[in-house]
Amino acid sequence: xxxxxxYDVSRLSGVSTATVSRTFxxxxxxxxxxxxxxxxxxxxxxxxxxxxxxxxxRQQTDKIAFLICKEGAxxxxxxxxxxCEGVMRRANGTNYQLLISTAEEWTxxxxxxxxxxxxxxxxxxxxxxxxxxxxxxxxxxxxxxAAGFNLPCIVADxxxxxxxxxxxxxxxxxxxxxxxxxRFSPYxxxxxxxxxxxxxxxxxxxxxESGALMCDRDIQSATEAALRLLSRPDRPSAVFAFNDVLAAxxxxxxxxxxxxxxxxxxxxxxxxxxVCPMMEPELSSIHVDCRRxxxxxxxxxxxxxxxxxxxxxxxxxxxNLKIRASSRAAI
Amino acid sequence: xxxxxxYDVSRLSGVSTATVSRTFxxxxxxxxxxxxxxxxxxxxxxxxxxxxxxxxxRQQTDKIAFLICKEGAxxxxxxxxxxCEGVMRRANGTNYQLLISTAEEWTxxxxxxxxxxxxxxxxxxxxxxxxxxxxxxxxxxxxxxAAGFNLPCIVADxxxxxxxxxxxxxxxxxxxxxxxxxRFSPYxxxxxxxxxxxxxxxxxxxxxESGALMCDRDIQSATEAALRLLSRPDRPSAVFAFNDVLAAxxxxxxxxxxxxxxxxxxxxxxxxxxVCPMMEPELSSIHVDCRRxxxxxxxxxxxxxxxxxxxxxxxxxxxNLKIRASSRAAI
DNA sequence: GTGAAAGCGCTAACAG
DNA sequence: CTGTTAGCGCTTTCAC
Numbered sequence: 001x002x003x004x005x006x007y008d009v010s011r012l013s014g015v016s017t018a019t020v021s022r023t024f025x026x027x028x029x030x031x032x033x034x035x036x037x038x039x040x041x042x043x044x045x046x047x048x049x050x051x052x053x054x055x056x057x058r059q060q061t062d063k064i065a066f067l068i069c070k071e072g073a074x075x076x077x078x079x080x081x082x083x084c085e086g087v088m089r090r091a092n093g094t095n096y097q098l099l100i101s102t103a104e105e106w107t108x109x110x111x112x113x114x115x116x117x118x119x120x121x122x123x124x125x126x127x128x129x130x131x132x133x134x135x136x137x138x139x140x141x142x143x144x145x146a147a148g149f150n151l152p153c154i155v156a157d158x159x160x161x162x163x164x165x166x167x168x169x170x171x172x173x174x175x176x177x178x179x180x181x182x183r184f185s186p187y188x189x190x191x192x193x194x195x196x197x198x199x200x201x202x203x204x205x206x207x208x209e210s211g212a213l214m215c216d217r218d219i220q221s222a223t224e225a226a227l228r229l230l231s232r233p234d235r236p237s238a239v240f241a242f243n244d245v246l247a248a249x250x251x252x253x254x255x256x257x258x259x260x261x262x263x264x265x266x267x268x269x270x271x272x273x274x275v276c277p278m279m280e281p282e283l284s285s286i287h288v289d290c291r292r293x294x295x296x297x298x299x300x301x302x303x304x305x306x307x308x309x310x311x312x313x314x315x316x317x318x319x320n321l322k323i324r325a326s327s328r329a330a331i
Numbered sequence: 332x333x334x335x336x337x338y339d340v341s342r343l344s345g346v347s348t349a350t351v352s353r354t355f356x357x358x359x360x361x362x363x364x365x366x367x368x369x370x371x372x373x374x375x376x377x378x379x380x381x382x383x384x385x386x387x388x389r390q391q392t393d394k395i396a397f398l399i400c401k402e403g404a405x406x407x408x409x410x411x412x413x414x415c416e417g418v419m420r421r422a423n424g425t426n427y428q429l430l431i432s433t434a435e436e437w438t439x440x441x442x443x444x445x446x447x448x449x450x451x452x453x454x455x456x457x458x459x460x461x462x463x464x465x466x467x468x469x470x471x472x473x474x475x476x477a478a479g480f481n482l483p484c485i486v487a488d489x490x491x492x493x494x495x496x497x498x499x500x501x502x503x504x505x506x507x508x509x510x511x512x513x514r515f516s517p518y519x520x521x522x523x524x525x526x527x528x529x530x531x532x533x534x535x536x537x538x539x540e541s542g543a544l545m546c547d548r549d550i551q552s553a554t555e556a557a558l559r560l561l562s563r564p565d566r567p568s569a570v571f572a573f574n575d576v577l578a579a580x581x582x583x584x585x586x587x588x589x590x591x592x593x594x595x596x597x598x599x600x601x602x603x604x605x606v607c608p609m610m611e612p613e614l615s616s617i618h619v620d621c622r623r624x625x626x627x628x629x630x631x632x633x634x635x636x637x638x639x640x641x642x643x644x645x646x647x648x649x650x651n652l653k654i655r656a657s658s659r660a661a662i
Numbered sequence: 663g664t665g666a667a668a669g670c671g672c673t674a675a676c677a678g
Numbered sequence: 679c680t681g682t683t684a685g686c687g688c689t690t691t692c693a694c
Contacts, residue, residue, distance in 0.1 A: 003443055003466070005671055016681045021673060031679060046465070051442040053671030056387040056686050063430075074416065078605075081412040084431075085405065092436045099394075100415075100431045105423045111382040112334055113687090134377070135334070219608055248609035255611065274409075275606045277550055278579035280586065336687055347665045352689055362663060384687030387670050444671090 004045040013041035024049050062095045064301060065115045069103040069122040069144075070185075072217065078273050079243075079290055083121055083142060086294020094302060103128055116305055119297045120144070123185035138304040142297050144187045145314070152300040154293050154315045158188060159195035161286040162240075164321040165268050166199040168284075169238045172329045174266060175205060178229060178236035182217040182246050192242065211236075215246065222249025223256075230257050230265070237265060238327070244269035244276055244285055251279065251326065266327040281325030288319050335376040337384075344372035355380050393426045395632060396446045400434040400453040400475075401516075403548065409604050410574075410621055414452055414473055417625020425633060434459055447636055450628045451475070454516035469635040473628050475518045476645070483631040485624050485646045489519060490526035492617040493571075495652040496599050497530040499615075500569045503660045505597060506536060509560055509567035513548040513577050523573065542567075546577065553580025554587075561588050561596070568596060569658070575600035575607055575616055582610065582657065597658040612656030619650050 010017045015034060023030050023038040030038070041047070055061045066087055068075050076084070084100065091098050099115060103124060117138040120129065124141060129149055132139045141153040169177050179196050181189060193212060200207050215225035222241065229235065230253055241247035247269030251261060259265045261281050269276065272287035296315055303311045341348040346365060354361050354369040361369070372378070386392045397418055399406050407415070415431065422429050430446060434455065448469040451460065455472060460480055463470045472484040500508050510527050512520060524543060531538050546556035553572065560566065561584055572578035578600030582592060590596045592612050600607065603618035627646055634642045 007671080017672075018674085018682075019680055021671095022680085025673080029679075034679080048441050048443040050444040050671055052383070052386045052390070052392060052444045053686095054442070054673075055383045056671075056688090057673040059383070059686065061383060066431075074413075075419070076407075076412045076416040078409060078412070081407045081409070085407045088406070088431065088433070088436075092433070092439075095440070097440070098431050100397075100419065100429050102419070102423070108423075109426070109428070110379050111385070112379040113384070114382040245605070245609070251611075252609075274576070275609055278576070278583070278606055279609065280582070280611050337689095338687080348688075349666080349690080350664060352687095353664085356689080360663075365663080381687055384670095385689075387672095387687075388689040390670065 003050070004047040005050070006047075008045050009038060009041045009047050012045065013037045021049075059113070060116060061114060062097060063099055063115045064091065064096050064298075065099045065101065065106065065118045067101055067103045067106050067118060067120050067124075069120055069124045069128070075102060079143075079271060079288075080121055082290030083294040083297070086291040086296075087119060087298045088294075089291075090295045090298035090302075094298075096298075096302070107131075117301045119301060123187065138301060140297050140301050140304070142293055144185065150313070152304070152311050152313060152315065154296045154300070154317065155187075156288045156293065157316045157319050158191035159198075160316075161270065161288070161319040161321070162192050162195035163199050164319075165240050165270075165286060166196065166203070168321055168323065168327065169240070169266060169268065170203055170205070172238075172266065172327065174236075174238040176234065176236040177205065177211070177238045177240065179207075179212040180222060180225060180229075180239055180241040180246050180250060181212060181214050182222070182242045183214065184217070184242055188242075196240075215249075217243075217245070219245050219249045219252070222246040223252045226250040226253035227256065230254060230259065238268070239265065240268045241270065243271050244273045244283060247283055247285070247326075248275065248279060251283070262325065262327050262329070268321075268327050272322050276322070276324065279326065284324045284327040285322055286319050287322050289317055293317050334381070335378040336381070337378075339376055340369065340372045340378050343376065344368045352380075390444070391447060392445060393428060394430055394446045395422065395427050395629075396430045396432065396437065396449045398432055398434045398437050398449060398451050398455075400451055400455045400459070406433060410474075410602060410619075411452055413621030414625040414628070417622040417627075418450060418629045419625075420622075421626045421629030421633075425629075427629075427633070438462075448632045450632060454518065469632065471628050471632050471635070473624055475516065481644065483635070483642050483644060483646065485627045485631070485648065486518075487619045487624065488647045488650050489522035490529075491647075492601065492619070492650040492652070493523050493526035494530050495650075496571050496601075496617060497527065497534070499652055499654065499658065500571070500597060500599065501534055501536070503569075503597065503658065505567075505569040507565065507567040508536065508542070508569045508571060510538075510543040511553060511556060511560075511570055511572040511577050511581060512543060512545050513553070513573045514545065515548070515573060519573075527571075546580075548574075548576070550576050550580040550583070553577040554583045557581040557584035558587065561585060561590065569599070570596065571599045572601065574602050575604045575614060578614055578616070578657075579606065579610060582614070593656065593658050593660070599652075599658050603653050607653070607655065610657065615655045615658040616653055617650050618653050620648055624648050 006017045009020045139151045145153045215221045269285035272285040276283040470482045476484045546552045585596045600616035603616040607614040
């Protein structure tokens with residue numbers, strides 16, 4: 001037996017297809033008794049409106065794409081998974097459904113009229129954004145800012161986070177503070193790097209070459225970089241890492257060198273991911289409300305699709321330092 | 332300016348719409364020179380076939396739904412995110428696009444002709460499966476098995492994992508082995524519990540009440556449960572936890588009680604998530620290839636959609652114990 | 663190889 | 679409140 005259509009329901013219930021359609025889209029514009037007959041017929045036939053035909057007639061799909069612009073071994077890491085979850089949760093209850101993919105893959109399968117809007121997470125390229133805008137598809141950016149584009153961007157307060165970390169470390173008496181930067185997106189890297197330089201300078205502290213070093217985005221690479229850093233005679237007394245995985249690498253290196261945490265070395269991470277409370281000592285970290293960022297994406301997208309003109313162009317989500325044992329001054 | 336249609340291309344290139352259509356779907360059935368003219372016109376107009384109209388004409392959407400059947404604070408945790416990533420990666424390069432949602436939300440927005448197939452991750456309810464099957468939508472299950480349904484299931488070798496853990500602990504001299512079970516899905520819980528009982532029995536070891544205890548699925552709950560467990564006079568010398576987060580809770584409890592790891596207590600987790608190498612000592616765990624499970628989902632789905640009759644009904648993905656310092660016998 | 667034309671199943675005027 | 683009808687933009691026979 002084939003999928004029933006609106007015609008089958010029309011025939012069985014004895015009303016026109018228009019009325020059947022109305023019954024499903026604007027029930028209040030149909031007389032109660034009619035509505036009941038239609039529902040009964042629909043139920044008997046297991047009828048459900050065809051999403052395809054509806055999209056065809058209305059010229060819209062009610063679908064939003066969530067595209068991750070990121071490379072590397074893991075695309076959907078804890079950070080982006082949390083954002084995605086936020087988007088999903090806010091999409092729930094709306095009529096919108098979520099398509100998930102990578103930016104790369106999306107461009108491969110170019111088709112028009114696929115989606116109503118797109119959320120670009122991470123390091124979105126300018127030409128990708130332009131292409132969507134040319135097609136009049138609303139774009140929202142998350143964890144990135146796009147210079148020269150008129151669209152909502154949702155970012156964490158990177159500078160504020162860095163400031164909190166450095167202030168905390170300085171007030172705990174640290175002077176030699178190093179920063180371990182993974183290979184993050186240009187936006188994140190420059191935001192944090194510049195903030196670090198500013199805050200250090202403001203406090204009369206210098207950042208020499210050893211003060212900010214780069215490593216790959218995995219724990220081994222971080223461990224190796226930290227081993228080199230901490231073996232120097234002028235080793236820092238505190239290290240601020242770009243995420244919690246890198247911070248774990250630093251802790252590992254410290255232990256290997258026989259340094260005590262936090263007495264000999266304070267460590268602070270970023271993201272406040274699920275590992276922080278598992279570490280020994282527990283890892284201080286900047287809490288980023290990724291879930292909220294995802295929710296904001298969807299909220300702003302919904303507003304855009306609703307024709308709102310006052311959607312904020314930049315939303316900075318506050319972050320806050322969770323001080324734990326890895327950086328707490330000994331009592 | 333509106334989105335160009337196939338008629339615009341037809342007019343500009345001077346061929347019929349049928350030929351334009353062919354040029355995009357079956358290029359080899361169109362003369363080279365014609366093809367070129369069509370492409371040129373399409374490019375000039377920025378034409379891309381409308382996904383909606385194409386779906387309408389072909390009566391298919393080329394979309395697969397990935398539905399997570401799970402409750403709790405975090406839906407897209409590391410485990411499911413990895414499966415999702417596997418699905419995504421395998422979907423790349425095919426014509427299929429991925430819709431992501433929760434089972435709950437999906438049932439709310441019932442429409443027909445939305446998707447070609449569905450991947451149900453986790454604790455899928457029987458009536459949900461039935462509903463899809465009634466609609467002739469192929470279903471693939473992951474991290475779950477459904478009794479009484481004829482569909483491909485992809486699971487990890489839970490029993491094998493438990494067996495490896497217990498064997499490892501026994502050969503390291505442990506006799507009092509406890510199991511800390513989080514509130515996982517019925518499938519996972521029963522698979523592991525039954526395996527644990529069998530293997531212990533086979534080795535002449537008893538599992539009394541204290542041997543298998545339940546806790547919630549967070550680190551605090553695990554820590555509390557472990558504190559109680561490890562405070563007993565007949566405390567176990569080894570604990571096997573249902574995932575790495577719970578294992579971290581056990582380690583935390585052990586430290587708080589002044590137990591040395593692994594000398595006084597061996598700990599083994601499950602999943603081999605990203606935290607294992609960050610822990611101190613590094614956490615032994617059962618490695619589960621979630622990414623691969625996701626890839627298999629998509630491979631089997633593609634086969635199903637391709638009309639293959641020989642898609643395996645059950646695929647058990649091997650797991651293997653990564654022995655790390657948390658359970659390694661001191662040398 | 664190409665064109666003409668009939669749908670795909672629904673929605674949205676418009677008319678009653 | 680309900681019915682009639684004209685599309686939505688493509689694909690796909692069926693002729694030529």
